[in-house]
Amino acid sequence: MENKKSLNAKRLTKRQVQELIESEERLHEEFTEFFEETYSTGYKNQPQVYELSNDRFLFVFDPKGISIPGRGDIYAKEYFLRMIQWTQNVREDYSNGHGSSVAHWFYYSKHRVQLVNKIDELIDELVRCLDISHDQLDFSYKSLDILSSKAEDYGSEKIQAELYDNLVAYVGEVIRRRVKGHWIVREDYPGCEYPIVSVNQGVLMPVNVVWQELGGLEPMNLRKEAANEVRRFSLRYR
Structure with missing residues (x-):
């Protein structure tokens, strides 16, 4: 421990x-x-x-x-x-077979691979449910601090059940805009396809970011984990 x-x-x-x-x-x-x-x-x-x-x-x-x-x-x-x-x-x-980030998201996801076609819709829903203004969600790292605080107040279990896709969509958009990438669906696990951000033959995984923070012991910090994901990508592919 x-x-x-x-x-x-x-x-x-x-x-x-x-x-x-x-x-x-x-x-x-x-x-x-x-x-x-x-x-x-x-x-x-x-x-x-x-x-x-x-x-x-x-x-x-x-x-x-x-x-x-x-x-x-x-x-x-x-x-x-x-x-x-x-x-x-x-x-x-782990006992239910969704101990990995992708399996966990896939189990709780409402939209699954259609998430990549519903980014704006999912972010609008996030704004309404967490009572955040669109001005606050400006796709900056700072906006992830606001989102983390609101999500923490909402409750990680409720987020997991109701707004998992929404967090993946917004975090993914922050990452995508930062690295100038695009959304695609990865199909290397047949029957468990998942959304990623692709750029220059490299990949970034917003699913990983949200999963780490939903299941962590510490208060949610999407900014830190999103920055870590971008940093790992930069070291590996650039």
Whole structure:
């Protein structure tokens, strides 16, 4: 488990973990059970979760594990609950066969390959649903900050169910205009075709950008991920 958002600057040692447990021993049985995993090899990973004072949780790596047994991290309650929801979503996506960006978008998409013919219509719908003015959505990177904030308020699950295509359309247009590309449908996965932005025999994937931000642990940041997609393209094809 990542510890970059933990409240402790460095991962806690086994001794520090034990001292915390002894002073505030409140094993959270439900969350402990949630994080248990049995791998195909038969190995069972059994981390532990303790509820601490001041709305904090202590995540302890499996005391009998191989890499960092018994060490731990402390998380704020709000972030930890978000991490649990993220873990649950990832498990469900993979078990249902849509763990990749393309498979995930294809599963939730209302328009699928017709998206490339409905860009303006989808952006108009996005403006109405998220209560954004057309002036704010000027296809700049800055506009992606506004869109990220509005989408976060709307809720990632609602966006996923209702406005997935709309986000792909707008993010794709921002990217397309920046690299002077054009929309095409990629058909390398028969039965799971998807929209991309093509330029100079290279491709950029707005589907990847939206998928990364919808499924992330952090608040949505479409600007950052769109810029990363353009940067990766520039390094590879230019």
